Amino acid sequence: MxxxxxxxxxxxxxxIDFEGISMVHYFTxxxxxxxxxxxxxxDILIATYPKAGTTWVSYILDLLYFGxxxxxxxxxxxxxxxxxxxxTAFPGMPSGVELADKLPTTPRLxxxxxxxxxxxxxxxxxxxxxxxxxxxxxxxxxxxxxxDRMNMSQPDPGDWNTFLQKFMDGKNxxxxxxxxxxxxxxxxxxxxxxxxxxxEDMAKDTGREVEHLCSFLGISAPIEERERITEAVxxxxxxxxxxxxxxxxxxxDFKISPFMRKGKVGDWKNHFTVAQNEQFDExxxxxxxxxxxxxxxxx
Ligand code: PPS
Numbered sequence: 001m002x003x004x005x006x007x008x009x010x011x012x013x014x015x016i017d018f019e020g021i022s023m024v025h026y027f028t029x030x031x032x033x034x035x036x037x038x039x040x041x042x043d044i045l046i047a048t049y050p051k052a053g054t055t056w057v058s059y060i061l062d063l064l065y066f067g068x069x070x071x072x073x074x075x076x077x078x079x080x081x082x083x084x085x086x087x088t089a090f091p092g093m094p095s096g097v098e099l100a101d102k103l104p105t106t107p108r109l110x111x112x113x114x115x116x117x118x119x120x121x122x123x124x125x126x127x128x129x130x131x132x133x134x135x136x137x138x139x140x141x142x143x144x145x146x147x148d149r150m151n152m153s154q155p156d157p158g159d160w161n162t163f164l165q166k167f168m169d170g171k172n173x174x175x176x177x178x179x180x181x182x183x184x185x186x187x188x189x190x191x192x193x194x195x196x197x198x199x200e201d202m203a204k205d206t207g208r209e210v211e212h213l214c215s216f217l218g219i220s221a222p223i224e225e226r227e228r229i230t231e232a233v234x235x236x237x238x239x240x241x242x243x244x245x246x247x248x249x250x251x252x253d254f255k256i257s258p259f260m261r262k263g264k265v266g267d268w269k270n271h272f273t274v275a276q277n278e279q280f281d282e283x284x285x286x287x288x289x290x291x292x293x294x295x296x297x298x299x
Contacts, residue, residue: 010090010251015155021115021175026153030089033097037086039122042107044217045130046083049180050113050173051143052135053199055259056233058083059244060210061109061131063229064219079244083109086120090153113174116183127193129217132184135199136295137177137284138268141167143261145271148172150256164276168283178287185293200296203265206230235263266298 013024039045044061048054062082066073073082084099094102100110112119123130135143141164148157154173157163163172170176188194195216202209207230214221221229231237238244239260246252246259272280 010152012152012154012156015171015173019118021118022171022173023175024153024155024173026090027087027113027173028089030087030095030097033095034087035120037097037100037120037122039110039120039126039128040108041126041128043123043126043128044107044109045119045123045128046109046111046133047116047119047130047184048111048113048133049135049140049177051140051147052133053202054111054113054133055079055244055246056199056202056238057131057133057197057213058109058111059233059238060213060229061217063232064210064214064217064221065107065109066105067229067232068225074243077243078246078248080246080249083111085111085113087112087114115175115180116187124191130184130191130194131213131216132194132196133199133202134181134184134196134293134295136265136268136297137167138272138280138297139199139265140177142268142271144172146257146261147259150253150259152251152253160271161276164272164280168280176287178284182288182291182293185291198295200265200299203263204299206233235260239263265296268297 013026015022015024016028017023018028046054046058046061048057058079062079066082081099082105084096084103086096086100088096100108144167145157145160145163148154148163158166166172167177170179174180184194185196188196195213197209197212207226210221210226210230213219214226239258242248244260247254252259
């Protein structure tokens with residue numbers, strides 16, 4: 001399963017309103033099967049708003065569970081087959097639900113960008129562990145903008161100013177960043193099996209975050225193994241690695257922007273004008289005024 005048979009001419013979809021969230025049909029076409037997905041108690045759900053570091057954490061978990069036992073997996077199976085993206089329904093490839101159903105591994109690692117209220121209920125019923133990764137809004141917006149430019153299965157982002165306004169209005173795929181990060185943060189109050197982590201902490205000290213993940217998952221990995229993993233998931237290593245850099249997907253145009261773009265905290269400073277930054281900060285204060293959730297926009 002090195003790549004898949006996708007039509008090369010995926011056309012940019014319209015943004016639709018779906019259950020109050022901006023979506024595209026590629027993530028809603030399989031809705032009934034998605035909502036009926038049968039999670040198992042040992043499944044691990046990796047939940048994120050787009051561009052928060054999903055692939056980074058997915059690869060860490062994959063290596064923690066399967067890095068030393070399944071060599072072939074490491075050299076021939078791209079990350080999107082190891083960790084299926086549950087809500088996908090792209091023509092010419094199995095849906096995320098089908099891929100997850102067929103995963104031979106225990107545990108199954110499953111990716112979603114769904115806001116908390118749309119996550120299939122069996123994950124909660126089975127008390128599955130959830131790893132949520134959050135990234136500060138400004139870097140997320142920049143990363144999302146470049147991703148939408150190069151990803152022909154996403155709506156056209158327009159220019160940066162237009163995109164930023166849409167981001168603030170929650171008019172991009174998977175809805176408002178603000179509600180997404182706060183939704184999972186609040187869920188922690190009533191559901192203890194969520195490990196909430198930050199892109200900025202991973203960038204600052206990946207090894208420490210791997211250690212925290214091990215404690216949450218109940219994995220006892222020796223220090224040497226954790227160091228090996230930390231090295232393997234370094235930005236440069238993942239960018240070079242064809243199994244983690246998304247280079248086999250035909251509708252991603254790497255000539256416009258690579259999937260593994262910069263991997264930095266604070267790249268927003270190269271994009272926001274002073275006026276955009278002031279307007280964004282003011283809006284942010286309003287949107288985030290009733291949460292205890294705090295982000296760092298530089299490290
Ligand atoms: S997606 O499409 O939502 O699944 O994308 P996601 O994987 O969540 O986010 C992609 C951004 O994460 C950066 N990235 C990394 N940064 C540092 N180190 C590592 N190992 C790493 N892996 C992925 C990737 O470069 C994207 O961020 P930007 O800012 O665009 O570079």
